[in-house]
Amino acid sequence: MLRLTALLLLAIGLPAAYAASAMPADTVTGFHAVLLDNMKHAGSFSCKDRMQRLTPAIENTFDMPFLAQHVLRRQWSSLSPAQQTEFTATLKDMVVTTYASQFSKFNGEKFVTQDTQDNGNMRAVRAQLQLPTGDPVQFEYILRQTPAGWRTINVIAEGVSDLALRSAQYDKIFKDQGFDGLIKQITEQTAKLKSSC
Numbered sequence: 077m078l079r080l081t082a083l084l085l086l087a088i089g090l091p092a093a094y095a096a097s098a099m100p101a102d103t104v105t106g107f108h109a110v111l112l113d114n115m116k117h118a119g120s121f122s123c124k125d126r127m128q129r130l131t132p133a134i135e136n137t138f139d140m141p142f143l144a145q146h147v148l149r150r151q152w153s154s155l156s157p158a159q160q161t162e163f164t165a166t167l168k169d170m171v172v173t174t175y176a177s178q179f180s181k182f183n184g185e186k187f188v189t190q191d192t193q194d195n196g197n198m199r200a201v202r203a204q205l206q207l208p209t210g211d212p213v214q215f216e217y218i219l220r221q222t223p224a225g226w227r228t229i230n231v232i233a234e235g236v237s238d239l240a241l242r243s244a245q246y247d248k249i250f251k252d253q254g255f256d257g258l259i260k261q262i263t264e265q266t267a268k269l270k271s272s273c
Contacts, residue, residue, distance in 0.1 A: 097260045100199040100219045101192050101225040107137040108187035110201070111175065115182035123273035126176040134175070139220065139227035140168045146229070147242050151250050159255055166259055177273040184208040199226065 110133040114126045119196040122130075134140070145152045155163065190202040199219045204212040215233040219226045230239040249258045 100201050103191045103226045104201045104217050111179045115179050118181050123176055127172050130175050131174050134172050137228050139229050142229050145246050147246055166262050170262050172264045173269045177269045243265055
């Protein structure tokens with residue numbers, strides 16, 4: 077089963093839903109369109125192709141600087157600007173690779189964007205991945221308004237917060253192995269995903 081807990085467009089062929097992302101739901105629906113298109117072209121798109129298409133989609137869906145800062149929480153302020161930039165880029169590469177490897181086949185799946193809830197300065201967009209058999213996967217995007225539009229800062233799949241999960245994992249690695257050790261582990265994990273993608 078495809079999972080969204082593992083924690084985000086190519087200019088040519090940009091899905092129409094993605095072009096207009098004035099509302100939080102538009103951001104989510106547009107991202108789903110890219111994922112689904114990659115899945116439907118599984119026979120002709122290589123992993124590299126899927127990653128190339130996903131990279132701008134991730135940038136237009138996720139607030140990567142915000143995510144990087146909040147994943148590391150209190151450790152963030154101890155990093156130099158160069159380290160902060162390196163971690164953000166490393167995290168983004170891992171997120172892109174994760175989506176490229178997980179959404180690589182099509183068996184009749186369907187994404188459905190449901191309702192949007194107002195949570196103060198945030199918006200929660202509920203959605204589901206409908207599978208050919210079995211129960212749909214329920215998930216929720218948490219978005220905030222940025223100068224570039226609505227961007228995702230967390231994905232909650234089946235009640236599991238990707239941000240909280242990553243934060244706990246990375247905080248432990250950082251404490252045990254330091255910044256370089258964390259970068260090494262994420263890079264190695266990304267390389268394994270690419271090799272099996």
